[in-house]
Amino acid sequence: MIVNLIANYEEAVAVILFGIGLTTLLFQRNLIKKLIGMNIMDTGTFLFLASMGYIRGRKAPIIVNGVTDPAAYINPVPAGLVLTGIVVSVSVTAIMLSLTVRLYSRYHTLDLDDIYVLSKHQTEDR
Amino acid sequence: MSFITNFPLFTIILSLFSGALCMMLSGEAARRYTLTCECALIAMAACVLGYTLSTGQAFTYVMGEFPAPWGNEIRAGVLEAMTAVLFLIVMFCAVLAGRKYLPIDIDESKLNLYYTLINLMTAALMALIWTNDLFTGYVFLEILTLTSCGVLIVREIGRTTLAAVRYMIMNLLGSGLFLLGVVLLYDVSGHLLMVPMRASIASLASDPGNMTVLSMAVGILTIGLAIKSGLFPFHYWMPDTYGWATPTSGAVLSSLVSKAYIFLLVKTYFRAVGIDVVRRMPIGNILLVLGLCGIVFGSVSALRADHINRMVAFSSAAQIGYIYMGIGLGGTVGFTAAIFHIFAHAVTKSALFLTTPRLAAVSDDSLLFKNLQGSGLRDRNAGIFFTAAAFSMIGIPVFAGFASKLMFGTAAVSVGSPLKLILVMVVLAVSSLLNAMYFIRTVIRIFGPAPDTAPRYTGFRPTYNTAMVILTVANILLGLFSQVFADLIGRGLMMFA
Numbered sequence: 001m002i003v004n005l006i007a008n009y010e011e012a013v014a015v016i017l018f019g020i021g022l023t024t025l026l027f028q029r030n031l032i033k034k035l036i037g038m039n040i041m042d043t044g045t046f047l048f049l050a051s052m053g054y055i056r057g058r059k060a061p062i063i064v065n066g067v068t069d070p071a072a073y074i075n076p077v078p079a080g081l082v083l084t085g086i087v088v089s090v091s092v093t094a095i096m097l098s099l100t101v102r103l104y105s106r107y108h109t110l111d112l113d114d115i116y117v118l119s120k121h122q123t124e125d126r
Numbered sequence: 127m128s129f130i131t132n133f134p135l136f137t138i139i140l141s142l143f144s145g146a147l148c149m150m151l152s153g154e155a156a157r158r159y160t161l162t163c164e165c166a167l168i169a170m171a172a173c174v175l176g177y178t179l180s181t182g183q184a185f186t187y188v189m190g191e192f193p194a195p196w197g198n199e200i201r202a203g204v205l206e207a208m209t210a211v212l213f214l215i216v217m218f219c220a221v222l223a224g225r226k227y228l229p230i231d232i233d234e235s236k237l238n239l240y241y242t243l244i245n246l247m248t249a250a251l252m253a254l255i256w257t258n259d260l261f262t263g264y265v266f267l268e269i270l271t272l273t274s275c276g277v278l279i280v281r282e283i284g285r286t287t288l289a290a291v292r293y294m295i296m297n298l299l300g301s302g303l304f305l306l307g308v309v310l311l312y313d314v315s316g317h318l319l320m321v322p323m324r325a326s327i328a329s330l331a332s333d334p335g336n337m338t339v340l341s342m343a344v345g346i347l348t349i350g351l352a353i354k355s356g357l358f359p360f361h362y363w364m365p366d367t368y369g370w371a372t373p374t375s376g377a378v379l380s381s382l383v384s385k386a387y388i389f390l391l392v393k394t395y396f397r398a399v400g401i402d403v404v405r406r407m408p409i410g411n412i413l414l415v416l417g418l419c420g421i422v423f424g425s426v427s428a429l430r431a432d433h434i435n436r437m438v439a440f441s442s443a444a445q446i447g448y449i450y451m452g453i454g455l456g457g458t459v460g461f462t463a464a465i466f467h468i469f470a471h472a473v474t475k476s477a478l479f480l481t482t483p484r485l486a487a488v489s490d491d492s493l494l495f496k497n498l499q500g501s502g503l504r505d506r507n508a509g510i511f512f513t514a515a516a517f518s519m520i521g522i523p524v525f526a527g528f529a530s531k532l533m534f535g536t537a538a539v540s541v542g543s544p545l546k547l548i549l550v551m552v553v554l555a556v557s558s559l560l561n562a563m564y565f566i567r568t569v570i571r572i573f574g575p576a577p578d579t580a581p582r583y584t585g586f587r588p589t590y591n592t593a594m595v596i597l598t599v600a601n602i603l604l605g606l607f608s609q610v611f612a613d614l615i616g617r618g619l620m621m622f623a
Binding site: 034038042045088091092099107116119 | 261264265271272275279292295298301302305309312318
């Protein structure tokens with residue numbers, strides 16, 4: 001078990017990061033901390049993907065010196081997926097930050113529970 | 127290859143293009159353009175449905191001429207085409223009927239941007255329905271999440287912003303888990319396209335030692351999509367989200383967005399993992415139990431709600447429970463029931479969310495039950511549409527809700543496990559009773575005697591009635607010809623494999 005964990009330390013770290021991010025996103029009450037948790041969670045996934053996609057001793061998949069043997073290169077797809085994932089993560093973070101700004105300017109707090117209590121007292125019923 | 131095989135891609139591209147175009151149009155022009163565009167999309171999806179029915183088999187559209195296992199693919203079968211047609215019809219009706227509230231809830235200068243969001247959402251829905259690639263599924267899943275957050279916060283009041291934040295937190299959690307699940311599956315199978323992935327997983331699953339890893343990957347993916355679609359105990363964001371959104375958004379979010387995630391889940395089970403492998407995992411039983419809990423808790427919360435939109439939203443949580451119950455029962459009958467319920471719930475719930483604001487409009491703009499007394503008499507059309515949809519939710523024959531409950535019962539019998547049969551039957555009975563209690567109570571309330579029952583004019587245009595008639599007729603057609611639809615769904619599921 002331990003030997004396996006040490007041999008696959010990159011994946012183990014990725015899973016631990018994912019767990020830290022997940023719990024932060026779920027249990028932190030501060031909105032900014034929640035967002036940081038979300039980013040850690042995504043980073044964990046990207047680390048996992050990137051480390052699985054890399055094979056030691058192989059090169060980036062750009063043909064140099066006429067070597068066309070696929071065994072000389074790594075698969076470019078995982079790196080592409082990581083890039084796509086980062087783009088998605090950035091845009092989601094941007095939207096969430098803008099929502100946070102909007103909530104803060106209305107309720108003057110970042111604590112989600114406090115905001116919830118404050119919003120209950122509003123009379124915006126339709 | 128017929129020209130029709132291009133249509134699934136066209137539906138996605140046209141919606142994306144319309145999204146960009148609406149940014150440059152005025153609000154009214156954007157509305158007209160969006161409605162026209164939806165009609166064109168419905169026609170295209172109907173052509174695909176006709177084509178797949180006539181040829182009797184599904185087709186795969188290879189993008190960029192890169193053959194599997196490298197390229198990206200779109201796939202269309204009977205089930206995908208049916209879902210696309212139905213979702214587009216509901217979308218069309220929601221846009222048509224929600225018209226009056228949009229200028230009230232949204233700043234005039236931003237009205238066209240709302241239609242941009244609606245078009246992008248349509249594109250994401252279409253892509254989720256047609257895609258044959260799990261990572262494409264993930265990307266459009268995120269686009270769907272972002273656009274659904276967008277249509278929620280266009281009504282700029284504190285509560286929608288708060289609801290949007292809570293909605294996004296749950297959804298981001300779900301997306302993160304889904305992504306991890308996809309990455310794990312990619313890691314063990316080496317493919318992202320569904321068909322090669324299934325072949326690879328089938329050979330891996332023949333060794334029982336690999337089942338732990340596979341179960342974990344599929345389990346994580348399932349939890350992700352379950353959180354996103356609002357399965358118990360992740361349903362608490364629903365009432366605020368659906369209750370405070372502008373009516374079109376509420377209808378679209380409850381009836382289409384959460385269902386698209388479930389559709390992707392079913393597609394993943396059948397096409398990417400292989401249903402035989404999924405049956406060997408303990409996932410089905412967990413989904414069944416959570417579904418049953420969702421039905422009971424959703425119905426009890428709905429019974430306790432004091433606000434009609436919250437009641438309808440909690441009832442959504444219960445209906446999501448029904449769908450997961452069908453998936454949990456497994457077997458073709460269970461999945462058929464689940465998918466039929468997706469259709470039935472889509473037409474019913476959107477009708478409810480589009481009617482409640484109209485009842486409120488004749489009750490001093492209040493959605494509280496105590497103020498709704500007699501509102502069905504002040505606006506008879508709205509009262510009738512609400513009653514029809516409520517009857518479908520209760521499960522009164524002729525309406526779609528009855529047919530789907532019958533199918534769930536049949537599915538429970540066909541499983542062949544006495545414990546599951548008893549559990550499902552008891553929960554179905556209890557939930558039908560609870561449904562009847564809160565919906566009949568509401569119907570009595572809106573048609574009850576009130577000091578003022580004179581009809582009031584509230585400025586709704588005839589197009590509103592057109593949209594509601596389409597939804598109600600679709601509801602009755604689903605109920606009357608349920609066997610035809612069930613056969614079609616069964617054929618579609620066969621094509622999945």
